[in-house]
Amino acid sequence: METATNKREDILEAALVLFAERGFDATTIPMIATKANVGAGTIYRYFVNKETLMNQLFREYVTRFLETLRSGYPDNGTCRQQFSHIFNSMVRFTLDNEHALYFIKTHNRPRVLDEESLALYQELLDFTRDFFEAGIEMGKIRRMPANALIAIVFGAFIQLHQLVREGAVEETIELLRDYEESCWDAVRAHE
Amino acid sequence: METATNKREDILEAALVLFAERGFDATTIPMIATKANVGAGTIYRYFVNKETLMNQLFREYVTRFLETLRSGYPDNGTCRQQFSHIFNSMVRFTLDNEHALYFIKTHNRPRVLDEESLALYQELLDFTRDFFEAGIEMGKIRRMPANALIAIVFGAFIQLHQLVREGAVEETIELLRDYEESCWDAVRAHE
DNA sequence: GGAAGCGGAATGAACGTTCATTCCGCAATA
DNA sequence: TATTGCGGAATGAACGTTCATTCCGCTTCC
Structure with missing residues (x-):
C-alpha cells in the first residue's frame, strides 16, 4: 500500500503537470485529485487550500x-x-x-x-x-x-x-x- | 456620447490589458466590463461569449x-x-x-x-x-x-x-x- | 410613441472547500 | 491464530461562493 508521504507526492506531481500544461487558474482541484488518484478531500489533508x-x-x-x-x-x-x-x-x-x-x-x-x-x-x-x-x-x-x-x-x-x-x-x-x-x-x- | 464602435473597442482594449496582465482564466467578465466602463451585459451585445x-x-x-x-x-x-x-x-x-x-x-x-x-x-x-x-x-x-x-x-x-x-x-x-x-x-x- | 442600446440584477453551472462517514491496518484480547 | 475495537487516513456528497451568461426595465434617439 502507499504510504502517506506518497500521496502527498502524488498530489504535488499531478499539480505540477496540470499547472504547467493548463496554468493555475484553469486547473481545478477535482482535476488534480483525479490525476493523483485520490479523493478531492484528501488534498485538503495535505494542503490548507x-x-x-x-x-x-x-x-x-x-x-x-x-x-x-x-x-x-x-x-x-x-x-x-x-x-x-x-x-x-x-x-x-x-x-x-x-x-x-x-x-x-x-x-x-x-x-x-x-x-x-x-x-x-x-x-x-x-x-x-x-x-x-x-x-x-x-x-x-x-x-x-x-x-x-x-x-x-x-x-x-x-x-x-x-x-x-x-x-x-x-x-x-x-x-x-x-x-x-x-x-x-x-x-x-x-x- | 460614445458610438457603438467605440464601445466595442473599449471592451477589446480592456480585455487585452487584463488578459495580458492576469491571463484569460483569471480575468472575469465583470472585470472587463468595469475597466471598459460598460455593463457586463453590454459585452454580450458585441461578443457571443x-x-x-x-x-x-x-x-x-x-x-x-x-x-x-x-x-x-x-x-x-x-x-x-x-x-x-x-x-x-x-x-x-x-x-x-x-x-x-x-x-x-x-x-x-x-x-x-x-x-x-x-x-x-x-x-x-x-x-x-x-x-x-x-x-x-x-x-x-x-x-x-x-x-x-x-x-x-x-x-x-x-x-x-x-x-x-x-x-x-x-x-x-x-x-x-x-x-x-x-x-x-x-x-x-x-x- | 416606438425601436434600439444599454446596464446590472437574476440565474444556473461550476468551482473550492467542508464534513459526516467509510475504510483500513494494527494492537489488544483470548 | 482468530476476533474485536480503535484511531487516523481517505472519501465524495453537499455547501456557499463566484463566475459566465441571460433577461428585463430604463434611457436615448428619431
Missing part, C-alpha cells in the same frame, strides 16, 4: 533547482565555464523534472505566490544576476540589464524543451551544444 | 502584427537587413500596442483558441520561419530548429519590454540597438 498547494509546489522546485545550480558551481572557473555549468544545470534538472522549469517560468508572479515564494524566486534571480553582473564587470558579458540576459537564456531553453516534448525536434547532444553556443553568443561581449 | 471575445482579440492583434511585419519587408535585402526589419517591427508594434505582443506570446495555445485563430498564428510563425530557414540555407543563420530561433528573438524582446513596463530599465535607442545585436548574435551563423 489551492493557493498553499501552489506555493509549496513552487518552493519545492525552485529550491531543488537552486541546489542544482549551486552544487558544483565553478566559483573560480572562467566566465564561460560558469555559463556552461548554469546551462548544464538546466539540462540536468529538466531531465529529472520534466515540467518544473516551465512551471516556474510561467508562475513566478504575485497574486497567487506569497512573500516567501517570491523571495525564494528572487534568490534564483540573484544567483544568475550575480553571474551576469560579474561577467559584465570583467568585460566578458554584454553590457545589458541582467534580467534581460537571464530571460534570453532561460526563455530560450524552456522554448526548446517545449519543442522536444511536442516531438517537434529531437534532443540530441549536438542540438544542446548548439543551443548552449547560441545562448552564449547572445550574452557574451563581442568587441 | 468570453471565448469568442478572446478569439476576436487574438486575431485582431495577430493580423495587425502580421501587417506590420509584411509592410516594407526587404524581400531582396540581405539577411541582416531582413532581421533588422523584423526586430524593428516588434519595436514599432509594441509602441502602438503596449500589451499586444505579450498577450499573443502567452495565449497562443489551443483550449481557448479556435482553429481559425490557430491558423492565423501559424501564419505568423510561418513568416518568421521562412526567414530563418532561408537564412539557414544561405549559411547566414545558425542551423537550429526555426521554432527555437523564433522563440529566442520573440521571447527575449517580450521579456525586455516587460522590464521596461515595470520601470526596471529605460528603453533607450542604445538599449534597443544592443538588444537587436544580442538577438542577432544568438541566431546568426558563426564560422
Whole structure:
C-alpha cells in the first residue's frame, strides 16, 4: 500500500503537470485529485487550500533547482565555464523534472505566490544576476540589464524543451551544444 | 456620447490589458466590463461569449502584427537587413500596442483558441520561419530548429519590454540597438 | 410613441472547500 | 491464530461562493 508521504507526492506531481500544461487558474482541484488518484478531500489533508498547494509546489522546485545550480558551481572557473555549468544545470534538472522549469517560468508572479515564494524566486534571480553582473564587470558579458540576459537564456531553453516534448525536434547532444553556443553568443561581449 | 464602435473597442482594449496582465482564466467578465466602463451585459451585445471575445482579440492583434511585419519587408535585402526589419517591427508594434505582443506570446495555445485563430498564428510563425530557414540555407543563420530561433528573438524582446513596463530599465535607442545585436548574435551563423 | 442600446440584477453551472462517514491496518484480547 | 475495537487516513456528497451568461426595465434617439 502507499504510504502517506506518497500521496502527498502524488498530489504535488499531478499539480505540477496540470499547472504547467493548463496554468493555475484553469486547473481545478477535482482535476488534480483525479490525476493523483485520490479523493478531492484528501488534498485538503495535505494542503490548507489551492493557493498553499501552489506555493509549496513552487518552493519545492525552485529550491531543488537552486541546489542544482549551486552544487558544483565553478566559483573560480572562467566566465564561460560558469555559463556552461548554469546551462548544464538546466539540462540536468529538466531531465529529472520534466515540467518544473516551465512551471516556474510561467508562475513566478504575485497574486497567487506569497512573500516567501517570491523571495525564494528572487534568490534564483540573484544567483544568475550575480553571474551576469560579474561577467559584465570583467568585460566578458554584454553590457545589458541582467534580467534581460537571464530571460534570453532561460526563455530560450524552456522554448526548446517545449519543442522536444511536442516531438517537434529531437534532443540530441549536438542540438544542446548548439543551443548552449547560441545562448552564449547572445550574452557574451563581442568587441 | 460614445458610438457603438467605440464601445466595442473599449471592451477589446480592456480585455487585452487584463488578459495580458492576469491571463484569460483569471480575468472575469465583470472585470472587463468595469475597466471598459460598460455593463457586463453590454459585452454580450458585441461578443457571443468570453471565448469568442478572446478569439476576436487574438486575431485582431495577430493580423495587425502580421501587417506590420509584411509592410516594407526587404524581400531582396540581405539577411541582416531582413532581421533588422523584423526586430524593428516588434519595436514599432509594441509602441502602438503596449500589451499586444505579450498577450499573443502567452495565449497562443489551443483550449481557448479556435482553429481559425490557430491558423492565423501559424501564419505568423510561418513568416518568421521562412526567414530563418532561408537564412539557414544561405549559411547566414545558425542551423537550429526555426521554432527555437523564433522563440529566442520573440521571447527575449517580450521579456525586455516587460522590464521596461515595470520601470526596471529605460528603453533607450542604445538599449534597443544592443538588444537587436544580442538577438542577432544568438541566431546568426558563426564560422 | 416606438425601436434600439444599454446596464446590472437574476440565474444556473461550476468551482473550492467542508464534513459526516467509510475504510483500513494494527494492537489488544483470548 | 482468530476476533474485536480503535484511531487516523481517505472519501465524495453537499455547501456557499463566484463566475459566465441571460433577461428585463430604463434611457436615448428619431
